Amino acid sequence: MEMTRTTEAGLIARILAGEKELFHELIRPYERMVYLTLFSIVRNETEAEDGAQEAVISAYRHLASFRGDAKFSTWLTTIAINEGRKRLRKTKGAVEDSIEEKEESHEGDYTPAPLTDWREIPLEALERKELREALRVAVTELPGIYRQVFTLRDLEELNIEQTAQALGITAGVVKVRLHRARIMLQKHLVPYLKTTAPARRGFFGRAL
Numbered sequence: 001m002e003m004t005r006t007t008e009a010g011l012i013a014r015i016l017a018g019e020k021e022l023f024h025e026l027i028r029p030y031e032r033m034v035y036l037t038l039f040s041i042v043r044n045e046t047e048a049e050d051g052a053q054e055a056v057i058s059a060y061r062h063l064a065s066f067r068g069d070a071k072f073s074t075w076l077t078t079i080a081i082n083e084g085r086k087r088l089r090k091t092k093g094a095v096e097d098s099i100e101e102k103e104e105s106h107e108g109d110y111t112p113a114p115l116t117d118w119r120e121i122p123l124e125a126l127e128r129k130e131l132r133e134a135l136r137v138a139v140t141e142l143p144g145i146y147r148q149v150f151t152l153r154d155l156e157e158l159n160i161e162q163t164a165q166a167l168g169i170t171a172g173v174v175k176v177r178l179h180r181a182r183i184m185l186q187k188h189l190v191p192y193l194k195t196t197a198p199a200r201r202g203f204f205g206r207a208l
Contacts, residue, residue: 003029008072016064023060030073033156034080040151041084042091043140051087055080070165077152077166131189138188146181153178
């Protein structure tokens with residue numbers, strides 16, 4: 001569970017003062033977040049693990065530059081994103097997934113056509129192994145700009161502002177990309193939900 005900003009600030013001050021061993025305590029709550037962020041970019045477990053280690057090392061080396069203007073988790077996520085993008089360029093010579101900028105210029109007013117055969121994913125349905133695997137594969141297959149937003153917002157539960165800051169985009173663009181990512185995932189997962197009864201609140205039922 002994420003610690004309070006006051007607790008984090010105290011830990012960071014002590015680390016910078018010489019108690020270097022406390023860095024492990026500071027970083028521990030965010031290890032999974034760093035890995036998932038890297039994986040959402042490189043889509044390779046080994047690369048994500050190596051990249052996560054490099055991101056943590058980088059965070060340690062540059063800890064003195066963290067000013068507390070943003071949450072530590074957002075700052076750390078930004079480092080992980082930069083590491084992932086660097087690895088993507090180096091190992092694949094890949095160009096970032098692109099989309100016409102004009103499609104996102106309207107900020108948050110994009111509304112896709114509703115899916116008539118879609119029902120929310122009940123939380124208990126996620127306990128089914130086949131559905132969890134289908135969700136994992138579907139997320140992996142999302143275009144990069146959507147996969148990153150979905151990972152940070154819906155899997156790591158950063159809020160809109162934190163996600164925007166980490167990715168260097170506006171809050172409106174986050175909303176647009178998240179909406180589109182959810183629609184893409186819904187289309188992938190509909191076949192697994194035909195026999196599932198609706199629930200009070202589904203995985204995609206949370207607010208933007």
